[in-house]
Amino acid sequence: MGQQPITFLRQVVALCTYPDLLDNPSFPKDAKRRARRILESCSGQSLGSYSASQGVNCIREDVAKFIEKRDEGVPAHPDNIYLTTGASDGISSILKILVSGEGQSRTGVMIPIPQYPLYSAAISELDAIQVNYYLDEENCWALDVNELRRAFYRAKEYCSPKVLCIINPGNPTGQVQSKHCIEEVIHFALEEGLFLLADEVYQDNIYSKSCQFYSFKKVLYDMGPEYFNNVELASFHSTSKGYMGECGYRGGYMEVVNLHPDITAQLVKLLSVRLCPPVSGQAAMDVVVNPPQPGEESYEQFIREKDAILCNLAEKAELTEELFNQVPGIKCNPLQGAMYAFPRIFIPDKAIEKAKEHQMAPDMYYCMCLLEETGICVVPGSGFGQKEGTHHFRMTILPPVEKLKILLQKVKDFHMRFLEDYA
Amino acid sequence: MGQQPITFLRQVVALCTYPDLLDNPSFPKDAKRRARRILESCSGQSLGSYSASQGVNCIREDVAKFIEKRDEGVPAHPDNIYLTTGASDGISSILKILVSGEGQSRTGVMIPIPQYPLYSAAISELDAIQVNYYLDEENCWALDVNELRRAFYRAKEYCSPKVLCIINPGNPTGQVQSKHCIEEVIHFALEEGLFLLADEVYQDNIYSKSCQFYSFKKVLYDMGPEYFNNVELASFHSTSKGYMGECGYRGGYMEVVNLHPDITAQLVKLLSVRLCPPVSGQAAMDVVVNPPQPGEESYEQFIREKDAILCNLAEKAELTEELFNQVPGIKCNPLQGAMYAFPRIFIPDKAIEKAKEHQMAPDMYYCMCLLEETGICVVPGSGFGQKEGTHHFRMTILPPVEKLKILLQKVKDFHMRFLEDYA
Numbered sequence: 102m103g104q105q106p107i108t109f110l111r112q113v114v115a116l117c118t119y120p121d122l123l124d125n126p127s128f129p130k131d132a133k134r135r136a137r138r139i140l141e142s143c144s145g146q147s148l149g150s151y152s153a154s155q156g157v158n159c160i161r162e163d164v165a166k167f168i169e170k171r172d173e174g175v176p177a178h179p180d181n182i183y184l185t186t187g188a189s190d191g192i193s194s195i196l197k198i199l200v201s202g203e204g205q206s207r208t209g210v211m212i213p214i215p216q217y218p219l220y221s222a223a224i225s226e227l228d229a230i231q232v233n234y235y236l237d238e239e240n241c242w243a244l245d246v247n248e249l250r251r252a253f254y255r256a257k258e259y260c261s262p263k264v265l266c267i268i269n270p271g272n273p274t275g276q277v278q279s280k281h282c283i284e285e286v287i288h289f290a291l292e293e294g295l296f297l298l299a300d301e302v303y304q305d306n307i308y309s310k311s312c313q314f315y316s317f318k319k320v321l322y323d324m325g326p327e328y329f330n331n332v333e334l335a336s337f338h339s340t341s342k343g344y345m346g347e348c349g350y351r352g353g354y355m356e357v358v359n360l361h362p363d364i365t366a367q368l369v370k371l372l373s374v375r376l377c378p379p380v381s382g383q384a385a386m387d388v389v390v391n392p393p394q395p396g397e398e399s400y401e402q403f404i405r406e407k408d409a410i411l412c413n414l415a416e417k418a419e420l421t422e423e424l425f426n427q428v429p430g431i432k433c434n435p436l437q438g439a440m441y442a443f444p445r446i447f448i449p450d451k452a453i454e455k456a457k458e459h460q461m462a463p464d465m466y467y468c469m470c471l472l473e474e475t476g477i478c479v480v481p482g483s484g485f486g487q488k489e490g491t492h493h494f495r496m497t498i499l500p501p502v503e504k505l506k507i508l509l510q511k512v513k514d515f516h517m518r519f520l521e522d523y524a
Numbered sequence: 525m526g527q528q529p530i531t532f533l534r535q536v537v538a539l540c541t542y543p544d545l546l547d548n549p550s551f552p553k554d555a556k557r558r559a560r561r562i563l564e565s566c567s568g569q570s571l572g573s574y575s576a577s578q579g580v581n582c583i584r585e586d587v588a589k590f591i592e593k594r595d596e597g598v599p600a601h602p603d604n605i606y607l608t609t610g611a612s613d614g615i616s617s618i619l620k621i622l623v624s625g626e627g628q629s630r631t632g633v634m635i636p637i638p639q640y641p642l643y644s645a646a647i648s649e650l651d652a653i654q655v656n657y658y659l660d661e662e663n664c665w666a667l668d669v670n671e672l673r674r675a676f677y678r679a680k681e682y683c684s685p686k687v688l689c690i691i692n693p694g695n696p697t698g699q700v701q702s703k704h705c706i707e708e709v710i711h712f713a714l715e716e717g718l719f720l721l722a723d724e725v726y727q728d729n730i731y732s733k734s735c736q737f738y739s740f741k742k743v744l745y746d747m748g749p750e751y752f753n754n755v756e757l758a759s760f761h762s763t764s765k766g767y768m769g770e771c772g773y774r775g776g777y778m779e780v781v782n783l784h785p786d787i788t789a790q791l792v793k794l795l796s797v798r799l800c801p802p803v804s805g806q807a808a809m810d811v812v813v814n815p816p817q818p819g820e821e822s823y824e825q826f827i828r829e830k831d832a833i834l835c836n837l838a839e840k841a842e843l844t845e846e847l848f849n850q851v852p853g854i855k856c857n858p859l860q861g862a863m864y865a866f867p868r869i870f871i872p873d874k875a876i877e878k879a880k881e882h883q884m885a886p887d888m889y890y891c892m893c894l895l896e897e898t899g900i901c902v903v904p905g906s907g908f909g910q911k912e913g914t915h916h917f918r919m920t921i922l923p924p925v926e927k928l929k930i931l932l933q934k935v936k937d938f939h940m941r942f943l944e945d946y947a
Contacts, residue, residue, distance in 0.1 A: 102568070103568070104568075106570060106572050111541055111542045111572075112542060114541050114542070114804075115538045115541040115542035115545065118534055118537050118538040118541055118804075119534045119535060119537070119538035122538065122545075125548075125550075127548075143772070145525070145526070145527075147529060147772065148772050148773070149529050149768075149769060149770040149771065149772045149773060150771065150772050151771045151772055152772060186609060186774070186798075186802070187798075187799060189797070189798055189799060190798065193797075193798075197649075218797075219797060222797040223797070226620075226794075226797075345572075346572060347572040348572065348573065348574045348799070348800075349566070349570065349571050349572045349573050349574055349575060349800070349802070349803035349804070350571070350572060350802060350803070350804060351609070351799075351800070351801070351802040351803075371649075374612070374616075374641075374642060374645040374646070374649075375609075375610075375612055375613065375616075376610060376612060376771070376774075377772070377774075378774070379609070379772070379773060379774040379802035379804065379805055380772035380773070380774075381537075381541075381772070381773060381802065381804040381805075382802055382804075
């Protein structure tokens, strides 16, 4: 989509890859310092060696420091950090450890609807029970704890709900949770003994001026020892989103809080079968958590590149919301964070009938028509889940502004035609 | 262990990581050509983009060409190549697809004993049935098809054996299978409708002059259409072993033969949940399958480095076998390939009693004593499986020759003392 990599990140990873470059004067000293430090913590000073299954030591230390700083001093320990092959790998691994049982005691995993399909796929792979809680579209896709409670008690009738997944900022909704909402969720998790999985990969992608990212870990800590010593939490981050967008490196980490020692032992065993996460992805993760600091040679360029990407995304988030809401029959919540619009679309009855003829979900039919008529590919809401009778699609806001404007105009024109055709 | 990376591989990956280096005159032209080609096949010309879940197109093409060349013209198609996160990921994924059933119809997966523990772990994770067939230690750890048959019919009494795993060259045995042996295995697989998994990650690590690597694919093809059109096979390779030793990159591929289209669809779906293998590992894999050719600038250095590593490993394989066999109470088969010695050790009865007191397997006790007395860490045979009443350990031959000599002398001295202490 034209977004360029952060120069400093690629410099550090290139230096680690081919250490002869450490003598090359065109690479900045701060990048070399980081590369040397990473290599010293790698077996044989090489990205080509297996690392410990949990990840390279110094990188886990840097992750812990990053979290402490982000969370204004809440303690984080490298022993609780697991480097992963992207966030997906961490989420699948911890779910595998948490899921068990048969019949009535099969593990229920609570996930938001709409959700990111990794969750439904992992739950299905593990033969666990997917327990849906619906986000409140009328209220900017907020998480309502009463809906959580409804879903939980309903699920208890046929399974054993033990895990509660939260995506914040939301994918595909773009919603950013308030501190108050997170407190309510944590309180509920303590009350019902739920293990929290906080998918926080979009933590750098906050666009609405009125929103702020709060990590579940930080809020948990602030609620006091009764909560912080008891609620079990795993949170996830990656190199794939944010301002980095380095998804190909498959870098990520998971932090665990209050994981029982027996569970930890099983987790370590499970992870060791897969040997280790890609070490170049671990190096990329290190740069994300340990970027250039004020006074360092690369600081200004780094900040310039980072801010440009994030400002650009914020502009596109606003633009997308604004343009979608000008279209009759499209309603789009504010894109507070993440990278997607998930507008609600009105699909006329005649189109719904047509979709049935094609044995397609109505929004799938809509998206196929859009693709065929305009070449624009968006994902139908039915792939993420949505309230019965509502229709949506997910679209990224990643294209460059000028392209995005054209694209939005084309979607608008298509939608108007679609409404007419099926009026 | 002191083994240096292949310069050309790291140059190509560094160029892909930080394309500014494409203007740097100190990088060879052939490395730049390969980097440009890989980048052109990556979305946004970047290692940081997700690739297709099956892997970068041009790399799959290169893998197919490599296989065709290796197998003297046996056709290979990029559509049948799946790039993976190391070989382990490929093996786990295909096993996940193949395993099913409950009770009597639970899938049995046949694995060699001794085995590489990835297999037992994956089988256990998937709740499949591990069906052991024993390699013949008296016959250089050869695979005996009668033993396969015995294990298969025994297993049919309580499960549904459907998958047959072969590790060639063997880990931990170092055995290299003869063409005749492979033919017998394939014939058996056709007879019994078994899906073959051929773990061929050590295909470049052949040391005995009398041995040659035959791929299962090639032998299958040579057996004629009745076999080549019917036997289902998945084979695995990686960047981690061979002369490359780039395990940290988590690069690998899987080639499938005769995979049913319905199974292919499920496999693609499963792989897509994890998004894609690390793209830098894919780039490393590309260099392995598409190394410098005669006439190219980097060819001589590449061959020099490659040969030095492989000759050195061959020397250490011979040295290890020779020295172990000088020790009374240690018996070591020839290290025909791979990277390990798996000597049989005699453990006196008194030591076995002592081990029982410590609630340890006898060879575990032996290995712990070795570790405590000498600082040398080897893995007990019980971790890989062995015939009841026999004891072994696995040791890599990776340390530099001079260190390896000292190490072997220390093991020898320890073993003599151990025999005396427990006489």
